[in-house]
Amino acid sequence: MTWERTSITLEANVNITAIFEEVSILKSMWLWAFLFWFLFSLVMPVLSAELDSTRFMPVDQVKPGMVGVGKTVFSGTRIEEFGVEILGVLKKARPHGDIILARFSGGPLEKTGLIQGMSGSPVYIDGKLIGAQAFGWSFSTEPIGGITPIGEMLALWQQMESQPGTERGALEAPDYPWEMGESVGGAFPLKDAGNEYLQLASAQGSALVPLKTPVMLTGFDGRVVDQMAPVFERYGLVPIQTGSLADEETEDLPLEPGTSLAVQLVRGDVNISAIGTLTYRDGDRIMGFGHPLFSAGAVDFPMTAAHVHSILASQMISFKLASTTKPMGVLRQDRRAGVAGIIGQAPLLIPIHLSIHSQNDDEVESFFFEIIDDKFFSPNLITWTTLNSLLASGTMLEDATMEFEARIGIDGHPDLEVSNIFSGTMPQVVLATELGEIVGLLLGNEMEEVSLKAFSVDITVEPLMRAARISSARADKRTVRPGEDVQVTVFLTPYRGEERTLSTIIGVPEDAPEGRLALQISDASASMKWEQKRAPLRFKFQNLPQLLEVLGKLEKNDELIVKLVMARGGAVIKGQELPSLPPSALAVLHGSRQEGEGDMTHEMVLVERRVSADYVLSGQISLPLVVKR
Numbered sequence: 001m002t003w004e005r006t007s008i009t010l011e012a013n014v015n016i017t018a019i020f021e022e023v024s025i026l027k028s029m030w031l032w033a034f035l036f037w038f039l040f041s042l043v044m045p046v047l048s049a050e051l052d053s054t055r056f057m058p059v060d061q062v063k064p065g066m067v068g069v070g071k072t073v074f075s076g077t078r079i080e081e082f083g084v085e086i087l088g089v090l091k092k093a094r095p096h097g098d099i100i101l102a103r104f105s106g107g108p109l110e111k112t113g114l115i116q117g118m119s120g121s122p123v124y125i126d127g128k129l130i131g132a133q134a135f136g137w138s139f140s141t142e143p144i145g146g147i148t149p150i151g152e153m154l155a156l157w158q159q160m161e162s163q164p165g166t167e168r169g170a171l172e173a174p175d176y177p178w179e180m181g182e183s184v185g186g187a188f189p190l191k192d193a194g195n196e197y198l199q200l201a202s203a204q205g206s207a208l209v210p211l212k213t214p215v216m217l218t219g220f221d222g223r224v225v226d227q228m229a230p231v232f233e234r235y236g237l238v239p240i241q242t243g244s245l246a247d248e249e250t251e252d253l254p255l256e257p258g259t260s261l262a263v264q265l266v267r268g269d270v271n272i273s274a275i276g277t278l279t280y281r282d283g284d285r286i287m288g289f290g291h292p293l294f295s296a297g298a299v300d301f302p303m304t305a306a307h308v309h310s311i312l313a314s315q316m317i318s319f320k321l322a323s324t325t326k327p328m329g330v331l332r333q334d335r336r337a338g339v340a341g342i343i344g345q346a347p348l349l350i351p352i353h354l355s356i357h358s359q360n361d362d363e364v365e366s367f368f369f370e371i372i373d374d375k376f377f378s379p380n381l382i383t384w385t386t387l388n389s390l391l392a393s394g395t396m397l398e399d400a401t402m403e404f405e406a407r408i409g410i411d412g413h414p415d416l417e418v419s420n421i422f423s424g425t426m427p428q429v430v431l432a433t434e435l436g437e438i439v440g441l442l443l444g445n446e447m448e449e450v451s452l453k454a455f456s457v458d459i460t461v462e463p464l465m466r467a468a469r470i471s472s473a474r475a476d477k478r479t480v481r482p483g484e485d486v487q488v489t490v491f492l493t494p495y496r497g498e499e500r501t502l503s504t505i506i507g508v509p510e511d512a513p514e515g516r517l518a519l520q521i522s523d524a525s526a527s528m529k530w531e532q533k534r535a536p537l538r539f540k541f542q543n544l545p546q547l548l549e550v551l552g553k554l555e556k557n558d559e560l561i562v563k564l565v566m567a568r569g570g571a572v573i574k575g576q577e578l579p580s581l582p583p584s585a586l587a588v589l590h591g592s593r594q595e596g597e598g599d600m601t602h603e604m605v606l607v608e609r610r611v612s613a614d615y616v617l618s619g620q621i622s623l624p625l626v627v628k629r
Helices: 006-023 029-049 150-161 196-201 222-234 378-392 427-443 524-534 544-552 583-590
Strands: 067-075 078-094 097-105 121-125 128-136 144-149 213-218 237-242 260-268 271-282 285-288 297-312 318-335 338-343 349-358 364-372 400-410 416-424 452-462 467-475 485-494 500-507 515-522 559-566 570-573 576-578 598-601 604-612 616-618 620-627
Touching: 067 128, 067 297, 078 121, 078 144, 097 128, 128 150, 128 271, 144 150, 150 271, 150 285, 150 318, 150 338, 213 222, 213 318, 222 237, 222 378, 237 318, 260 318, 260 378, 271 297, 271 318, 271 338, 297 338, 297 364, 349 378, 364 378, 378 427, 378 452, 400 427, 416 427, 416 544, 416 616, 427 452, 427 544, 467 515, 467 620, 485 515, 485 559, 485 620, 500 559, 500 604, 515 524, 524 559, 524 620
Parallel strands: 121 271, 213 237, 349 452, 467 616
Antiparallel strands: 067 078, 067 121, 078 097, 097 144, 121 128, 128 144, 213 271, 260 271, 260 297, 260 364, 271 285, 285 338, 297 318, 318 338, 349 364, 400 416, 400 452, 467 485, 485 500, 515 559, 515 620, 559 604, 570 576, 570 598
């Protein structure tokens, strides 16, 4: 229940009098007990939502001219105070929320203005917490900004307590197979969450918006950072390259109001962490930021403290440069008023093992990292970490051929094994993107929730381009009888090489009717596009096993796909193609008005052959055949 929704409970109390009149004529004691429980359940949520006047000051008591203090970290891990002067309260400054307007002073603020990474800094008046500093203006010449009222933030804990699946094991340090950072031996698009923060984050000029969240990147190549930046910026995040702390610097810090709070998206040989400030703690529960991270709702992200190396002043807006410390808990809520989590619990992450082999030598470079399990963000994280690992291993953006074999462990299902090969001037990008898309299909499927328990990838790199174009093809006969074989010869033009040929035999089925057929000869990509057009409902999966089956049988880019096709209708029912239905059954299906579960196909694949090639292929050709009995 959010803070604003307590009004719904109050409205429900209007009917309490009517309830009393109805039950007054009843003498049964159990009905009176039931009535007492019902009344108690209606009133208690409202009472529990009231602020403790000894610790908090509600927004309606905050007045212009009041002065107070805020707490944050400007350097290292030491919490420092800064001055706060209330300028007023902006009622309904955002949907379902107020903003307390204030001028801030002290520390470096007169020089830097408001600082990205301060979001969540607790603000006190007369020793009572009024909220978290969270809003500001770009290019402002004064440190004036907005505070999220604490009443709105406290609702995060109510949402966290009602979140399913909160049972977690005790927090332990990640058990990496080697020291972090040590070498041993078109990204998948994020979906918009449709939240107000996405709109506010892109606002310019005079808009009062949530301070952008600095995202610390450790171990990333600048070319990968350039790919990350547009995606992160859509969510009000600013990627910043930094480094990690030495082991002796990652001391156990007490998480208390004003501490720098980090939310990890990736950890291991590389690190991606969003930096804000902790607002309030009660026992093992904490809250912070004062605005969303992604507005992702219920989440399961690692949470640590952070060490601030420096404040980098900027004419646009300054930011904290920081590094994460040891794991301290799990973030459970990411909503409009801020983030909330639990100290001491461990998140569920996807472990990634990546091995890169070079054909020039026998060396194998291995990388290990863990990423958050989230259908919106994990696909991009897989793409970025894979691409970064390939660049870190020394593979340049030049002519190369790369092949991967991946094994994905899925809780409750057999492991999924997929492989493919790419060749060109930038095969790293295409390979990394495909891995991200596969993860996106699994986590974003509509059939059931998927939990990935393991992800291992072996990549082989060859420093030359092995690509060829399908230039022409011929069949040894154009008129055939049912049951006859047709020899198909395909001519390939390799990249900077001499012409090559591939041959295969296609057997015409015994029951093939008289008439025209076609030999469709293509690369894997063209074959998939043709299948999606021919039978689109084949790819509208009814259950997860159907999706896993299709992913496990995808054509590889070094396979020549030859199909014998007949221009005859078939049917797809609930994701399964039924190519051999009799004409009477097809007529019934064709005349059916039921939509969604089935559809007709206009072409039927009689025979399919996959021929392995030494090249990554491109192109497609069609040859006509005539069947005569």
